[in-house]
Amino acid sequence: MTRSSIRxxxxxxxxxxxxCTVFLLMLCLxxxxxxxxxxxDVLTEGAPQVGLPGVASSSNAPGLLPLDTxxxxxxxxxxxxxxxxxxxxxxxxxxxxxxxxxxDAPGAEMSLLVLDRSTxxxxxxxxxxxxxxxxxxxxxxxxxxxxxxxxxxxMGLLFTVAIVSGVVLYAPxxxxxxxxxxxxxxxxxxxxxDYHNLLGIVALAWTVVVGLTGVVNTLATPINKMxxxxxxxxxxxxxxxxxxxxxSRYGSLDKAMASARKALPGNNPQFIGFPGGNFSSAxxxxxxFQGDTPLTERLLTxxxxxxxxxxxxxxxxxxxxxxxxxxxxxxxxxDYGGLPLKILWAVLDLFTIVILGSGLYLWLGKRxxxxxxxxxEVETGGVVAPVA
Amino acid sequence: MKRxxxxxxxxxALPIAIAVLxxxxxxxxxxxxxxxxxxxxxxxxxxxxxxxxxxxxRRS
Numbered sequence: 001m002t003r004s005s006i007r008x009x010x011x012x013x014x015x016x017x018x019x020c021t022v023f024l025l026m027l028c029l030x031x032x033x034x035x036x037x038x039x040x041d042v043l044t045e046g047a048p049q050v051g052l053p054g055v056a057s058s059s060n061a062p063g064l065l066p067l068d069t070x071x072x073x074x075x076x077x078x079x080x081x082x083x084x085x086x087x088x089x090x091x092x093x094x095x096x097x098x099x100x101x102x103x104d105a106p107g108a109e110m111s112l113l114v115l116d117r118s119t120x121x122x123x124x125x126x127x128x129x130x131x132x133x134x135x136x137x138x139x140x141x142x143x144x145x146x147x148x149x150x151x152x153x154x155m156g157l158l159f160t161v162a163i164v165s166g167v168v169l170y171a172p173x174x175x176x177x178x179x180x181x182x183x184x185x186x187x188x189x190x191x192x193x194d195y196h197n198l199l200g201i202v203a204l205a206w207t208v209v210v211g212l213t214g215v216v217n218t219l220a221t222p223i224n225k226m227x228x229x230x231x232x233x234x235x236x237x238x239x240x241x242x243x244x245x246x247x248s249r250y251g252s253l254d255k256a257m258a259s260a261r262k263a264l265p266g267n268n269p270q271f272i273g274f275p276g277g278n279f280s281s282a283x284x285x286x287x288x289f290q291g292d293t294p295l296t297e298r299l300l301t302x303x304x305x306x307x308x309x310x311x312x313x314x315x316x317x318x319x320x321x322x323x324x325x326x327x328x329x330x331x332x333x334x335d336y337g338g339l340p341l342k343i344l345w346a347v348l349d350l351f352t353i354v355i356l357g358s359g360l361y362l363w364l365g366k367r368x369x370x371x372x373x374x375x376x377e378v379e380t381g382g383v384v385a386p387v388a
Numbered sequence: 389m390k391r392x393x394x395x396x397x398x399x400x401a402l403p404i405a406i407a408v409l410x411x412x413x414x415x416x417x418x419x420x421x422x423x424x425x426x427x428x429x430x431x432x433x434x435x436x437x438x439x440x441x442x443x444x445x446r447r448s
Contacts, residue, residue: 167403170399170403171396171399171400174394174399175393175394175399176393176394178446179399179402179403179442179446180402180438180441180442180445180446181442181446181448182442182443182446182447182448183448184447184448185447185448198439198442199439201403201406202403202406202435202436202438202439203435204403204406204407204410205406205407205408205410205411205414205435206410206414206432206435209411209414293419293420293421294417294418294419294420294421295418295419295420327418330418331414331418336417336418337416337417337418337425337428337429338417338425338429340425340429341417341425341428341429341432344429344432344433344436347436348432348435348436351435351436351439
């Protein structure tokens with residue numbers, strides 16, 4: 001590689017890293033406890049007692065209460081509100097009902113209720129003021145809504161450019177050294193330079209995947225809007241121009257679920273979107289079915305059921321952009337391969353923190369040096385240290 | 389651990405192998421449970437073990 005191209009890549013690496021480092025450090029630090037979100041919840045709240053342990057609320061198993069009964073119990077605790085979502089579980093009879101003041105209520109006005117489908121008991125009503133929720137909000141959008149999400153997505157793109165340019169610089173730097181070389185006894189700068197390189201290169205695939213899937217996740221809102229205006233509108237064309245169905249005329253959920261199961265046999269529902277919300281039309285229950293492997297579990301197929309009559313309207317797999325979003329979620333959160341995978345996720349997250357921290361240290365240490373001196377450092381693998 | 393100039397391939401052979409393994413690990417657990425989960429733990433354990441090995445064997 002010529003000195004001028006090393007110089008160009010060095011400058012790209014320096015500036016993309018500098019702009020995103022503080023935000024990436026925040027994402028890595030808030031992300032660390034979020035990896036163990038479920039475990040922390042169980043530790044702090046205890047595992048809830050259920051009537052039929054191990055029976056999935058998403059199933060048709062005997063002993064599970066009708067959905068209409070669950071909904072009636074949920075709405076009785078939230079008088080005057082309307083149903084927005086009903087979501088199921090594959091491991092326990094627990095399920096959630098989301099309510100709000102209006103069918104199109106925004107996220108901030110929604111309330112969540114957790115119920116046991118085997119007993120009808122209200123288990124909890126999680127609030128949004130816990131530490132974990134604070135961390136999630138900070139991690140997702142820094143409390144700034146969509147602009148915050150898109151901003152963090154842009155930081156993720158810069159992070160990707162920083163990774164790519166770092167890999168390019170790895171080549172001239174390592175030319176004379178064996179893989180894994182760590183010169184820890186010469187100078188502090190050389191030690192951190194070698195750690196920065198080693199951790200960066202071994203965690204490469206993980207940082208690229210978690211970074212890019214994070215970027216895709218920040219596009220969730222526009223992706224869903226696109227699905228609603230393109231796909232959903234096409235599926236419910238016969239209902240175009242009709243007035244929205246008022247909640248007082250919503251029909252039986254069990255009847256709707258039966259029609260949906262008939263249309264998509266062999267699958268279990270993940271959640272139902274109610275009329276007027278972001279996941280359905282103004283007239284339909286949208287029953288989102290999932291497959292039975294960790295992969296197809298994420299690839300949802302909605303069955304649209306007329307919410308008044310309970311008759312089937314249409315079912316189509318989600319388009320590729322929704323599938324990409326759905327697959328980005330597990331790859332970003334690391335919550336799909338059991339506890340050992342979560343632990344590896346945490347270690348790789350710690351690696352990333354060290355990469356970011358050492359990068360910052362390397363920059364702060366020689367800020368006043370010329371770019372040429374730093375390029376010489378890359379070229380010689382740190383043998384020629386920049387002076388001043 | 390100085391050695392004569394390595395070719396680009398020599399510099400990147402191990403990093404590429406680690407990256408390919410990590411990618412296999414990331415995808416394996418997504419496609420099913422059981423042995424696929426175990427494969428993902430082993431494959432994603434490799435980058436972590438590589439750092440441990442370097443700290444023990446390649447420190448100077």
